[in-house]
Amino acid sequence: MNKEIKALKKERIDLYLVFVLDETRSQIQAKIKKNLILVNNNQVKPNFVLNIGDLITIKEEExxxxxxxxxxxxxxxxxxxxxxxxxxxxxxxxxxxxxxxxxxxxxxxxxxxxxxxxxxxxxxxxxxxxxxxxxxxxxxxxxxxxxxxxxxxxxxxxRKIQKVYEAIVHKPFLETTFTIDLPIKRHELKRQKMAVNLEGRKALTKGFLISQTDKYSYLKLELITGRTHQLRVHLSYIGHPILGDEIYGFKKDTNRLYLHAKAITFNHPITKKELRFETKLPNYFIEKLNELRLI
CATH class of the missing domain: 3.30.2350.10 (Pseudouridine synthase)
Known part of the structure; x- marks a missing residue:
């Protein structure tokens, strides 16, 4: 059943509805993008500014x-x-x-x-x-x-399971191998983000340069620890955010995140035999590598 309310003040719709509905701003933005929230029966964007008296329709999600x-x-x-x-x-x-x-x-x-x-x-x-x-x-x-x-x-x-990723990041590197040993903790203000914090949990990343241009680098990354958003936080902190990372990098630089979990090595939990598996890069990832002249 749809719900209809009238705007009582001039404000961005996502901010206004945070105080009207029992939902987070990100949940409201997701609904707006799915066209589940309309203003005067029209589709809007999360940054739409309401006027007093606007009719907001909130559709029930299937x-x-x-x-x-x-x-x-x-x-x-x-x-x-x-x-x-x-x-x-x-x-x-x-x-x-x-x-x-x-x-x-x-x-x-x-x-x-x-x-x-x-x-x-x-x-x-x-x-x-x-x-x-x-x-x-x-x-x-x-x-x-x-x-x-x-x-x-x-x-x-x-840490008995080895995970290898590949990523396209901004800016060239001065070195061909590097280690990032910086603790990570949930962001104190933006709770959906993580951040480097000396009071956080140990986080260790190893990186290897595959190729680079004057603007981008193509990396192999070993995730030694497995903290939430670890690679994204670490690479952003050292000035090389992952291409397409709107949370820790640049807004709208592309429509995809160029981070792929490429390989994993572990001992089978029952047979104890060592197993190693690898995946191919997605086509869109390979196309971007070609476009940026990284392969």
Whole structure:
């Protein structure tokens, strides 16, 4: 059922609705972009300025069954009775949460795998051992079995799983290899962001230059620790934000984030055999490398 309210003051619509609805600004902006919020029956942008008396229509969003099996054409790189390794496409959220209950990777996993782990009884994250940001593409391990999930989680915590990423970043580097050892903590004012903070948790990133021009660099990155947004925060802090990173980099420099989880190496939790898997770069990533003359 739609809800209609009249604006009582002149203000940006996203800011105005924060105080009217029990939702965050980012949730309101997402609804505006989906055309679920109209002004005088017209589509608007999140920065639209209301006038007194404007009629705001808030449409009810269609609820998605976040555990429904949906064919998302996910690439399965490896599978056995205990785990699977998949290639997550860019633009897909890993699992639903309070701020998002639309289609996620979980729907695709439920379609592919009849059995997924239910470790720690979390119904929103069946099989999810680790996450990738929505805009990050690439390789992920999925657990089918509770024991495998537990052991994989412990391996991540003990830094026994090697994760390699590739990224396009702004500006050339003076060195061909580098290490960033800077602690990370949630931003004190902008709670959806992370930031370098001496009181934060240890975060370690290793980088290797693949190629560069006078404006951009193409990097291989090893994630030694796995903090939220670690690569994005670290690279931005040293003056080389990832291309397309609107949160930690430059606004509107491109319509995609050029960060890809390329490879992962780990010991199988049950057989103990060392496994290594690698994914190809997405076509749009290769096209951008060519466009920027990085390959």
């Amino acid at each position: 609820k998605i069954d976040y555990l429904k099996a949906i064919n998302l054409d996910l690439e399965v790189i490896y599978e056995d009775n205990y785990l699977a390794v998949i290639n997550k496409p860019q633009g897909l959220i890993t699992h639903p949460g309070h701020s998002y209950q639309g289609i996620t990777l979980i729907n695709g996993l439920k379609y592919l795998f009849p059995k997924l782990s239910n470790f720690e009884n979390d119904p929103l994250r069946p099989g999810v051992v680790h996450r990738l940001d929505k805009e990050t593409s690439g390789i992920m391990i999925i657990a089918k079995d509770e024991e495998a999930h537990k052991l994989l989680k412990e391996a991540f915590q003990r």
